[in-house]
Amino acid sequence: MTIQQAPFFWINISLLLGIICSDYFTFISFNTTIILLVINWCLFSYLTFKKRKANKLGLITLLLFSIFLFGNWINQYQKQSFSQKNxxxxxxxxxxxxxxxxxxxxxxxxxxxxxxxxxxxxxxxxxxxxxxxxxxxxxxxxxxxxxxxxxxxxxxxxxxxxxxxxxxxDQTYKSKYRKMVYHTFDSSTRGLALALFCGDKSELSDQIKEVFRVSGSLHLLALSGMHIGILVFIIHSLLFWFQWIPKQWHPIKWIFLCVFVFLIIQFVAQSASIQRASLMLYLSSFSLVFRKQINPINIISFTSFVILIKAPFLLYSLSFQLSFLAVFSIVLFPYWTHIIHLKWYKKLFVSVFLMGILSNWFTFPLILHHFEFFPIWGIFSGLLSGVLLSLMMYCGLLTLLVSEWVDLNWAFDLLHQLLVGWLSLFLQLPQLPSFKLSEDLAYGLVVCIICITYGGYQKDKAWNRIGSFTGLVILTLHFYYQ
The missing domain is CATH 2.40.50 (OB fold (Dihydrolipoamide Acetyltransferase, E2P))
Known part of the structure; x- marks a missing residue:
C-alpha cells in the first residue's frame, strides 16, 4: 500500500500544516481566516459543479487549501476568549x-x-x-x-x-472500577496493575519506573494502543468458534470487538494513543466488513484528522506524536505479506523484533530531544516483555473477573517478577551516553527519515531527494543559528 493510494494522507498533512502555520503566522486574524475559507470553499463548490471548466489538479489544490485554512481556523478558535455566568x-x-x-x-x-x-x-x-x-x-x-x-x-x-x-x-463508575482494581491486587503488584488496567501510574515506585526506562520499556507503563491491541487479540482468540458458523455471521465478531473496546475505554484514563487505537479498530472493522480489505495508511491518516479536529492542541502533545509516528512507521513497512507466510515461531520472532525497530525508527529524534536518552536495548527487551505483558493482562483480567471466588494473585505476581527480572538484566549492560537534539533538528530529522525511508521502500528517487533536501536545509539552518 502506497501513500498515493491514501487520499486522506494528503488531507491530514494539509490540516497539520494549517494548525502549525496558525501559530507562526499570527498576523492572519481569526475573521480573515473565516473569509478566506468561505471564499475558497465557494470557489471549490462552483468548479466542482461546473465540471467542464475545472481540471482535476485545480480541484485537488482548492480542496487541500480549504483543509489548510480549516486547520488554521480551528487552531485559532480554540484560543478565542469567552465568558459565561458559571x-x-x-x-x-x-x-x-x-x-x-x-x-x-x-x-x-x-x-x-x-x-x-x-x-x-x-x-x-x-x-x-x-x-x-x-x-x-x-x-x-x-x-x-x-x-x-x-x-x-x-x-x-x-x-x-x-x-x-x-x-x-469517587461516585463515578471510573472511580469504582479503580477501587476494585486497587483492592484486588497485592501491594507489590498494585502499581503495575493500576497502570495496565486504569492508566494510573501514581502508585508505581521510582525503582520500577527506572527499570522500565533504562530497558526501553517505559511505553509499557502507559496505557496505549499496544494494550488495546493485546485485549483485542485476547478477545479475538476467545471467539475462535466463529470459524464453525456460516460466513454471513462473521461480521458480528467485529461488532462485538468494537463494542468491547468501547466499553473498556470508558473505564480507563483517556490518552491520544487510546483514542488512536480505538478509532483505528472501528475503521478497520468497518472496512473489513464492507470492503473486505484495509488501507492502513488511509485509516491512520483519517484517525489523526478526526482527533485533531476535536482537539487540535494534541498536535503538540508528545504522546500524540510518538503514538502516530510509531504506528505510521509500522504500517509503511511493505514486507509484512512476506512475513505472514513464515512458520508461526519464525513469524512471531521476526514480527516482534521488526516492530521493536520500526516503532523507534521515526521516533528516536523526538526521544533524544525530550529525554536526552535513547534506550538502545529496548529493541531486544521487547522480544520477551511483550509476551509477558500479554500474559499479565490475560491473567489480570481473569483475576478481576473471578476474584470473589478464586485468588489468582499468585499467577499475576509470578508474571510480574518474571517481567521485572527480565528487564533488570538490561540495567547491567552499557548504555548510550546522554545526547540532546534541538527542537528544529529533531523534527526536521523526523521528516527527513520518513521521506528517505518511504523512498527506499518504493524505490522512488523523488522522495529520496525531498528527504535529502529537507535534511540539508534543517542542518544548514541549525548550524547557522548556533
Whole structure:
C-alpha cells in the first residue's frame, strides 16, 4: 500500500500544516481566516459543479487549501476568549502545593472544540480527579504560554471567586472500577496493575519506573494502543468458534470487538494513543466488513484528522506524536505479506523484533530531544516483555473477573517478577551516553527519515531527494543559528 493510494494522507498533512502555520503566522486574524475559507470553499463548490471548466489538479489544490485554512481556523478558535455566568469543570489533574493547582475540561456544549482550563483553589477542600466543580469567576487567556500548556491545550485560565463541588469523582463508575482494581491486587503488584488496567501510574515506585526506562520499556507503563491491541487479540482468540458458523455471521465478531473496546475505554484514563487505537479498530472493522480489505495508511491518516479536529492542541502533545509516528512507521513497512507466510515461531520472532525497530525508527529524534536518552536495548527487551505483558493482562483480567471466588494473585505476581527480572538484566549492560537534539533538528530529522525511508521502500528517487533536501536545509539552518 502506497501513500498515493491514501487520499486522506494528503488531507491530514494539509490540516497539520494549517494548525502549525496558525501559530507562526499570527498576523492572519481569526475573521480573515473565516473569509478566506468561505471564499475558497465557494470557489471549490462552483468548479466542482461546473465540471467542464475545472481540471482535476485545480480541484485537488482548492480542496487541500480549504483543509489548510480549516486547520488554521480551528487552531485559532480554540484560543478565542469567552465568558459565561458559571463554569462547570470536570477535574483531570490535581497538584497540592501552597494552594491547589487544578487542570480540567470545561463543560460547555456551546463550544465546538473541547476546552481545557487551569486554576488555583485554596487548600480548604480535598479535590479529586473526576470531581465536577461549579465555578463562578472569570475566564481569561493564559498570559505566559509554554510548551507544557500548549501540549495540554491549556489556553484558558479561570480566576475563581466562588466554587462548589457538584458531584464527587469517587461516585463515578471510573472511580469504582479503580477501587476494585486497587483492592484486588497485592501491594507489590498494585502499581503495575493500576497502570495496565486504569492508566494510573501514581502508585508505581521510582525503582520500577527506572527499570522500565533504562530497558526501553517505559511505553509499557502507559496505557496505549499496544494494550488495546493485546485485549483485542485476547478477545479475538476467545471467539475462535466463529470459524464453525456460516460466513454471513462473521461480521458480528467485529461488532462485538468494537463494542468491547468501547466499553473498556470508558473505564480507563483517556490518552491520544487510546483514542488512536480505538478509532483505528472501528475503521478497520468497518472496512473489513464492507470492503473486505484495509488501507492502513488511509485509516491512520483519517484517525489523526478526526482527533485533531476535536482537539487540535494534541498536535503538540508528545504522546500524540510518538503514538502516530510509531504506528505510521509500522504500517509503511511493505514486507509484512512476506512475513505472514513464515512458520508461526519464525513469524512471531521476526514480527516482534521488526516492530521493536520500526516503532523507534521515526521516533528516536523526538526521544533524544525530550529525554536526552535513547534506550538502545529496548529493541531486544521487547522480544520477551511483550509476551509477558500479554500474559499479565490475560491473567489480570481473569483475576478481576473471578476474584470473589478464586485468588489468582499468585499467577499475576509470578508474571510480574518474571517481567521485572527480565528487564533488570538490561540495567547491567552499557548504555548510550546522554545526547540532546534541538527542537528544529529533531523534527526536521523526523521528516527527513520518513521521506528517505518511504523512498527506499518504493524505490522512488523523488522522495529520496525531498528527504535529502529537507535534511540539508534543517542542518544548514541549525548550524547557522548556533
Amino acid at each position: 463554569y462547570q469543570v470536570i477535574v483531570e489533574k490535581v497538584i497540592q502545593k501552597k494552594s491547589t493547582y487544578i487542570e480540567g475540561y470545561l463543560v460547555n456544549p456551546q463550544r465546538l472544540i473541547d476546552s481545557k482550563v487551569s486554576f488555583y483553589l485554596p487548600n480548604q477542600y480535598l479535590i479529586q480527579p473526576s470531581d465536577l466543580l461549579v465555578i463562578k469567576g472569570r475566564c481569561i487567556l493564559q498570559q505566559e504560554m509554554n510548551q507544557y500548556l500548549k501540549s495540554k491545550g491549556l489556553f484558558h485560565q479561570l480566576k475563581v471567586d466562588h466554587y462548589c463541588v457538584e458531584q464527587q469523582g
